[in-house]
Amino acid sequence: MADDDDIEFEITPAEKGLDVAALVAGFTPVVGSAISGVLSGMSQQRKLNRVAGILHELEQNLSGFKSEVMEDYVKTEDFEELLEQALRRGADERSAEMRALYRNFLTQAIKYPGDKYDEQLAILRVLEQLNSSHMQILSALEQPPSPGAQRKMMGSPRQTLQERTSLSDEELKNAVGRLNDLRITNLGSLMVMMTGAGAEDLRHNITPFGHNVLKYFRNQ
Numbered sequence: 001m002a003d004d005d006d007i008e009f010e011i012t013p014a015e016k017g018l019d020v021a022a023l024v025a026g027f028t029p030v031v032g033s034a035i036s037g038v039l040s041g042m043s044q045q046r047k048l049n050r051v052a053g054i055l056h057e058l059e060q061n062l063s064g065f066k067s068e069v070m071e072d073y074v075k076t077e078d079f080e081e082l083l084e085q086a087l088r089r090g091a092d093e094r095s096a097e098m099r100a101l102y103r104n105f106l107t108q109a110i111k112y113p114g115d116k117y118d119e120q121l122a123i124l125r126v127l128e129q130l131n132s133s134h135m136q137i138l139s140a141l142e143q144p145p146s147p148g149a150q151r152k153m154m155g156s157p158r159q160t161l162q163e164r165t166s167l168s169d170e171e172l173k174n175a176v177g178r179l180n181d182l183r184i185t186n187l188g189s190l191m192v193m194m195t196g197a198g199a200e201d202l203r204h205n206i207t208p209f210g211h212n213v214l215k216y217f218r219n220q
Helices: 013-024 029-039 045-062 068-073 077-092 096-111 117-127 132-142 157-164 169-181 196-200 208-217
Strands: none
Touching: 013 029, 013 045, 029 045, 029 077, 045 077, 045 096, 068 096, 077 096, 077 117, 096 117, 096 132, 096 208, 117 208, 132 157, 132 169, 132 208, 157 169, 157 196
16 A cells, blocks of 8 residues: 655655754744654654654644643643554554544643543553554544435444445454444444444444543644
């Protein structure tokens, strides 16, 4: 699969020191200091390029945002560990779509601190195991029933998910199975027949842990 890194963030080894400083220039001093410590350990141009893209977008998400709680949180060892874990995973991720989730994760962690470190680390570990198919299904599960759902006589979760995603039967089955294994969803048989409205309202199949995962993946 081709790497979809954004060329505008390309960084040559000779320019690395200067560009690391440039990447953190738009952040507050405490956030920038934490980021600099992580970037200093990265030597491969391709990986640093990916992280640059994440940080440029993170800077935009945090533009104009400041709070005492945030300032205190980003000085903690817990945040330093999460930042390093997220950026290193992002550096290894070839998909721009999935790298955006690491950016969203960091945005949420910085803007709304308070969740336990172990829970946040568990979410990062789950993210590492997800792909585009999983994200399509989660997006489909979050959708409310269509206006015409009540007029449908019968339907099934499989039919609803296929209408809302681009996945084949095999892809759908495999992806749902993986989401169930990760405790993000609790979907049973995809083939069970039910009312049209019931088949279209699948939001209850996202577990409490799944909702916590999704909270971190939203760009807010």
